[in-house]
Amino acid sequence: MDEYRSPWRTPEVEQFQETARRFWTAELIPHVERWEAQGHIDRGVWRRLGEMGFLLADLPSGYGGGDGDYAHLAALVETSAACGFGPGFGPHYIVGHYLHHYGSEAQKRRWLPGMASGDIVASIGMSEPGAGSDLQGIRTRARRDGEHYVIDGSKTFNTNGHHADLVMLAVKTDAALGAKGVSLLMVETRDLAGFRRGAPLDKIGLKAQDTVELFFDQVRVPVSSLLGTGEGQGFAQMMSQLPYERMLIGIRAVCNMERALELTLAHVHQRQAFGQSLFKLQNTRFELAEMKTEATLARLFVDQCIGWQQEGRLDAATAAMAKWWGTQKECETIDRCLQLFGGYGFMREYPIGRMFVDSRGQKIYGGANEVMKEIIARQLVPR
Structure with a gap:
């Protein structure tokens, strides 16, 4: 089988993602430890994200956006996951999405351009x-x-x-x-x-x-x-737009699975135990084989969901599946990978250790996974 390529990853999206990767590497990653200590990123980061076109990339340029689509947002989420740091632009995008769908023209003109530039967080x-x-x-x-x-x-x-x-x-x-x-x-x-x-x-x-x-x-x-x-529309608005948010969580989940496997594969080939590399131990190979299979299944499913989101036909139940199953497998995969690192995996200086604690919230925010199962169950009716 040839190397798999996500169908939404066009040459233009790949170029956009490569620009984002270079920005993350040069301007964000060097400051993460300081930001962790102070509990927030610097305010100026938002304006730099805006200058680079990374805020509201999927909204029309008439409101300051980038004229892209959900694939551009997926590329940004992938970049932040692959680099091991996200600046919290998910909620920012979600608010922009609500405004674009439900806001009056005056509301859109008042807030969206500032959100796109980073002047409004x-x-x-x-x-x-x-x-x-x-x-x-x-x-x-x-x-x-x-x-x-x-x-x-x-x-x-x-x-x-x-x-x-x-x-x-x-x-x-x-x-x-x-x-x-x-x-x-x-x-x-x-x-x-x-x-x-x-x-x-x-x-x-x-x-x-x-x-x-x-x-x-x-x-x-x-x-x-x-x-x-009018009043009283909020709950219906939230129920309608939550698939947009939950897919962002699902995308991050599969990217974290892939990153954890990449880090672990490099480690087990380099780490020696019992006179040989960890990779030569059957248990290590079987663990990696199982996790690679699950990560591949997650990637294929999430890519299909991104396509449906782009077409405007991703339903709440399917987004809930991507959210709960993806984050469940994300946490399981990172836990299993950490075990292969041994004591080193328990150190924050190793990325897998940070991933272990950072990923845990994925099963909670955006709607707890137990709620996702209830959403799915409501669609289960006899034919």
Whole structure:
């Protein structure tokens, strides 16, 4: 069989990805340890990403985007995974995607060009201390008061929250309606009375990706901040757009599997045990053979899903499959690879050790994997 080539990887996308790889290597990777220590990347990184055309690459140039498609975003996710560091642009892209689909023309003109340039950093405010994957259970309220909404509540696990100029906030505009009472508000944070950010949360992994709590105490935002044509559309909007987000997680999962195997293969050929390389031990070869098979299956499935996403026909259940199965196999693969490194795998100076802790969140964010299985199960009906 000839070397496999992902069908979405056109020459133009490959060139874009190579540019991204060089940028990651020269301008991001040398600073990761410092960013991990401070809990967030430098603000200037966002403007450099914008200058390079890496922000909102899949949106139209009329709004500052790169006129690309989902393949360009997939290439960026692959680059960040292959280099072992992601600057947290996933939520930024997701907010841009929501704005492009549901925003008014005025909202698009107001925020998308700044997001594309990196002058505006976007975050998503969905999870709460008492409501994670169950978005219907959010308690943050927004009550109408004339030409404003008054917001009270808090959000947690907000990636990019430290720098965020714009937060896409899930709120209850009518608590009595359950899911039908959820709305999305676009909240500009600069000089916003009643708004504050918590300190970066001390995560076990992804330490350079800032994650904070956000607090809203009688915060007033104009009614024009509502995303969509009316109140109560937020839950349906989120359910419709979550496949876009979950595929990003699935793409990262398969790339991490491939990277873990690449690192491990190099190690077992170099490492000696019992007078021979680790690779010559049957257990090592069988472990790698099994993981290579699973990584290949994951790659083929994810590539097919990327094609369906480009065609606009990726459904929620299939995206959930890519998310839960991909991240499950990602964590299993990295764990098995770490074992082949022995004690060295437990050291943070070895990439496989960092991958072990960084990958664990993949099974949680974007909807816990248990929720993914429920989404899939709902589609299982007798024929």
